Amino acid sequence: MSRTVYFEDLHTGLRFKSEPFDMTEEGLIRFSRDNDPQFFHVDPEAAKESIFGGLIASGWQTGALTLRALLEGCGMTFAGGVVGMDAHLSWKRPVRPGDRLHIEGEITKLRASRSQPDRGFVTFKAATLNGAGEIVQTIEATMLAFRDPAREANRER
Template sequence: MTKVVFFDDLYVGQPLRSEAVEVTQEQIIRFARDNDPQYFHVDPDAAKESLFGGLIASGWQTGALTLRLLLDFCGLAFAGGVIGTDTRISWKRPVRPGDRLHIEGEITKLRPSRSQTGRGYVTFEASTYNQDGVAVQTIEATMLALRRPDEK
């Protein structure tokens, strides 16, 4: 079970590092059929004729995998849930079947809420890398986090 954390458990400069997860062709097709059914995400043969020269994962799938890695390996499973307030994502390179993705980043800012004493805002920057160390995505996000009830 993932450890639940509060705003007060975090610190600026806190590293965010994950283990690697493999992205399979089946996962790419399944996600795309449900969420982003473009031919270069769902049809390996047709994808060969695309700008990408083969099947690639949806950028939204890469984003979802990044969130999963943050939750499972980086200690960002916030009490009350992970609620984004501002996010900038940049997709740098396509993710292909067989790629192994991991993230590296850090918490860059912590700001207690002035109007809601039981909350704070956590900003982090992270890159998602493939097995060759090539960044496939970068993200800067600010999320709402609850404070410990006894530390408001």
Template sequence: MTLYLEDLSVGQLFRSEPRVLTPEEIIRFARDNDPQYFHLDAEAAKASLFGGLVASGWQTAALSMRLLVEGPAPFAGGLIGMGAELSWPQPVRPGDSIRIEGEVTEIKRSRSRPNRGIATIKLTTYNQRDEPVQKLVARALVFARGAGA
């Protein structure tokens, strides 16, 4: 089901299925995008602040986005970011199972372009122990029905 502006309401909740992150995925992402030793080398990472291999925060963000758009929020025209506040309170480690929970906190239809609006979504990514590993408040462009998106 494709979601349009008219399908959203303040307080609406989104939840995804969990996804397990493997050591190989962490290392592959780090090699291509964030080549720091605590993302690349499990043995060297033992001497880091983290005490072991951890996923890049950017990998957590990318996987959270994937969980959102492939699961509960297939927005018409795509999920187009208009700004965000992001934090990573806990690292994601190999074998962690992450899932997202989100809530629409605000919806504003554009006055100048009524075929679209901005939805503010508070999104938290949790691990299998229900610890938040990412907190995101994002503003997303959302198209109205008939907008040609």
């Protein structure tokens, strides 16, 4: 079950891990046909002749599924939604049909907004790993986190 979190609930060093999710050939091809239709993402036979030696997921699909795993599989829901401010992705190894992936990460920095006291900024680093424990993607991102209005009202009293 997911719990709603506010800026005040977070701290540097807070670690998180998602539930695993599977990459299917059908899902990989469907995403790539719509978003990244390169032959090594959409044609299993032609992909055998690529530098990858077979079908691989688009890095953008891996990134999108990482976001989904963070939203659904880490047990936290950010109040007001996840609003990204900055992100740096790095793809380390190909993701293939049949891979089982999960996310592991840690909050590395918190900064209260000086101009808007109802929010702050959360920076985290995370890795997407396959079933063999190999890192397939890394991300360092900063997102917006809202403060809890109920706690703010208590502080003002």
